[in-house]
Amino acid sequence: MTALLRLSGVTKTVRIPDAAPLTILDGVDLVVEPGERVSVVGRSGSGKSTLLNILGLLDSPSSGAFEFEGVPVERIGGRARDLRRGADVGFVFQQFNLLSGRTALENVMTPLLYATGRRFWRRRALATEMLERVGLGHRLDSLPEVLSGGEQQRVAIARALVRGPRLILADEPTGALDVETGASVIDLLEEVAAENDAALVVITHDPAVAARSEVRYRLDAGRLHAAAGVAA
Numbered sequence: 290m291t292a293l294l295r296l297s298g299v300t301k302t303v304r305i306p307d308a309a310p311l312t313i314l315d316g317v318d319l320v321v322e323p324g325e326r327v328s329v330v331g332r333s334g335s336g337k338s339t340l341l342n343i344l345g346l347l348d349s350p351s352s353g354a355f356e357f358e359g360v361p362v363e364r365i366g367g368r369a370r371d372l373r374r375g376a377d378v379g380f381v382f383q384q385f386n387l388l389s390g391r392t393a394l395e396n397v398m399t400p401l402l403y404a405t406g407r408r409f410w411r412r413r414a415l416a417t418e419m420l421e422r423v424g425l426g427h428r429l430d431s432l433p434e435v436l437s438g439g440e441q442q443r444v445a446i447a448r449a450l451v452r453g454p455r456l457i458l459a460d461e462p463t464g465a466l467d468v469e470t471g472a473s474v475i476d477l478l479e480e481v482a483a484e485n486d487a488a489l490v491v492i493t494h495d496p497a498v499a500a501r502s503e504v505r506y507r508l509d510a511g512r513l514h515a516a517a518g519v520a521a
């Protein structure tokens with residue numbers, strides 16, 4: 290079976306004016322299989338967001354090999370990369386990043402504006418179904434401003450999943466939520482990821498969230514290490 294993501298020896302270096310280049314990722318090896326649940330913990334500044342941006346085709350490695358479903362990413366150029374990201378990757382962020390002034394339904398429909406064929410024409414029905422799936426069928430016309438943090442994150446999850454991505458990347462998805470709401474958001478993310486057979490990569494500071502993943506890693510000054518075993 291082809292791995293969904295395969296990184297070997299990936300580095301990320303940035304040039305800083307009048308200073309030595311900064312190595313943010315340093316020889317990262319990582320394989321994510323389809324449908325797998327992976328967590329990455331690490332201190333602030335250890336390179337987590339940089340890694341997530343590379344996994345999500347928002348940024349490119351400086352060196353090393355990265356294959357997305359068996360295809361070297363350097364061979365996926367500009368427009369093709371945008372299309373693949375739109376179709377195959379769903380993002381969930383700490384601060385939800387919903388469009389203000391747009392209803393929950395409009396927010397969830399947004400990714401479908403870039404879809405083709407049936408998905409595009411059925412966008413309203415698909416977004417409605419997805420909001421029902423996350424328990425917000427009664428808030429379709431609500432603006433983000435009037436929703437609670439947990440509800441906003443559920444809208445963001447519906448938006449991330451509505452195109453049926455193969456990969457969900459969640460950057461501190463519980464960071465702005467209380468413990469109980471955060472736990473229910475992770476429950477939901479895991480459920481909808483499993484239903485869609487999507488892999489889920491969660492970046493988190495929270496050991497309780499990390500402990501729920503099948504495969505756990507720790508990022509330490511740009512180096513990725515396996516962390517405490519495989520969850521039961």
Ligand SMILES: Nc1ncnc2c1ncn2[C@@H]1O[C@H](COP(=O)(O)OP(=O)(O)OP(=O)(O)O)[C@@H](O)[C@H]1O
Pocket residue numbers: 303305311313331332333334335336337338339340
């Ligand atoms: N484009 C850039 N130019 C200069 N420095 C950068 C750039 N991008 C990231 N960095 C630095 O690289 C380090 C890693 O950044 P990154 O955002 O990946 O860390 P993080 O682990 O996600 O941190 P946090 O948990 O605080 O969000 C930080 O020290 C950051 O300041």
